[in-house]
Amino acid sequence: MAERSTAAVDVADTSGEEPLTAKAGKATDDGAEAEKVSGTEKDAARTDEKRATAPEAEPPELHSGHKLARRYRLEECVTRLDGFSSWRAVDEKLRRAVGVHILPADHPRARPVLSAARSSALLGDPRFVQVLDAVEENDLVYVVHEWLPDAIELSAVFANGPMEPHDAYQLVSQISQAMAAAHREGLSHLRITPGSVLRTESGQYRIRGLAVMAALRGITSEHPQRTDTEAIGALLYAALTQRWPYESDAYGLSGLPKDVGLIAPDQVRAGVHRGLSELAMRALVNDGATASRQEQPCTTPEELAKAVAAMPRIRPPETAFSTPPPYQRTGFQQGTYGQPQSRSGQSAPPVPLPPPPLQSRTGKALKWSVSALLIAALGLGSWQLADTLLKREGEHEGSGNSQAENHAPKKHVSKPIKIVDATEYYPDGKPQHPDQVRDTYDGNPGTYWRSVSYLEGPDLNPAFKKGVGIVYDLGSEQQISSASIGLHYGGDHTTVTLYAANSLSSSEPLSSMRKLGTTQTSETEAKIKLKEPTKARYVLMWITAMPHSERDDYSDSGYKQGVTEVSFAS
Secondary structure: OOOOOOOOOOOOOOOOOOHHHHHHHHOOOOOOOEEEOOOOOOOOHHHHHHOOOOOOOOOOOOOOOEEEEEEEEEEEEEEEOOOOOEEEEEEEEOEEEEEEEEEEOOOOOOHHHHHHHHHHHOOOOEOOOEEEEEEEEOEEEEEEEOOOOOOHHHHHHHOOOOOOHHHHHHHHHHHHHHHHHHHHOOOOOOOOOOOOOOEOOOEEEEEOOOOOHHHHHHEOOOOOHHHHHHHHHHHHHHHHHEEEOOOOOOOOOOOOOOOOOOOHHHOOOOOHHHHHHHHHHHHHHHOOOOOOOOOOOOOOOOHHHHHHHHHHOOOOOOOOOOOOOOOOOOOOOOOOOOOOOOOOEOOOOOOOOOOOOOOOOOHHHHHHHHHHHHHHHHHHHHHHHHHHHHHHHOOOOHHHHHHHHHOOOOOOOOOOEOOEEEEEEOOOOOOHHHHHHHHOOOOOOOOOOOOOOOOOOOEOOOOOOOOOOEEEEEEEEEEEEEEEEEOOOOOOOOOEEEEEOOOOOOOHHHHHHHEEEEEEEEEEEEEEEEEEEEEEEEEEEEEEEEOOOOOOOOOOOEEEEEEEEEEEEO
């Protein structure tokens, strides 16, 4: 789940003196022989062939099962190049998969890699694969980052064929906006390829290796914004045509025919969206305007993002529903079921049916006799039953009324339960607004606690944020039968679940709590009625889905929620 606010990151540089721009600069000029990438470079794939000739630095002797900081267990080596290696690993403390880049501390790029990792972590933008740790320890430098097991690389997406116009539009829109935000903080990527962009199951795109990948490979550029913009244009070109926009093949894609030059995507493949085709050319042809409409080239991700926003929005394709075939009667209904076929393929004439039974004079007399007997038996039985019931009613009239009054169920009267204290619950270490918690039980509906604004929703993405919530202290163990939660934002949709907790601490895992009840609503009030009254002192209100709301005085537009008043009843 992408979060708009800057999240706390484990590797936050505590020096606090240098801006992100200065730290990003160190990522490519700290002594490593770096690869120069010009702004007019036409084949990003060539960067692998032109890597800097770094001094021979043997990668450390590592193996599957090796542990770093007695926490990160290496599982599988996925890259070994230029003296560094990249691994899939397991964070045994948090029980999750992570990725790790490792290189010797005396490697000429060790310092730039550390600096780049810390700068990227300080950005804290969820549209990038997050750096979780950056450490120098025991003659090793290693960078730990998120591992997204359910996401796939763009190279795998491109292998399935050209993308639909709506998908290509989402790709260039999300990537250009993310890189524009990074460049505003002085950070560049310099190696945006189909292998460095991931697509999640929800259709969101995540960029990995911001600043770090360039530092690992020693890549620099005199025009970093232009380099990243051309790379985004190349991704859009490949998405529209399933071809790499240069002569050489790269990333599993065929290049353009030799000696033809760069031609527009709609000239490479029929049916390409005209607006997206021109947008790809504006990002790629940075030394002149396109020939079709003489539009100005896009030389920065910011300009490209604005050009995407100015386009008419491309709607997703409508689901095609096939018309069901006309109803056909079965052979049984047509009188042909089980009948032999003639040699000509047509059904044999139907077999004549026997006449209905009891149609003779004797049969009719028998039917009338049986009917008369049945009517007489029913009348006699009804008279006896009515007589018995009337006698019993007279015998028990007085005693029955008193018993009914004694055994009538008493109506349950709900009583409000006082909340004496509350605190935010954030097991991932990323609080929302702890200072506003008291506003949820101060008796004033005009004050409220609010979450941050998220880019994905309504359901939160467990890989990024499992939920947001508040733990309430009822003072002592109370019998709870229902709860009412006032919500600041309405819309599709909010999901709230109540758990019986053991304390106010956020360190208590959700798995150790007892689930009390859950509800989903699109209104501004969520009511939860427990199946059976339950005793508890600490109650967690846990929100796992929030509606989309527009920008207001406190946060940007996105998926968010506010809690006005919470009350519990016995």
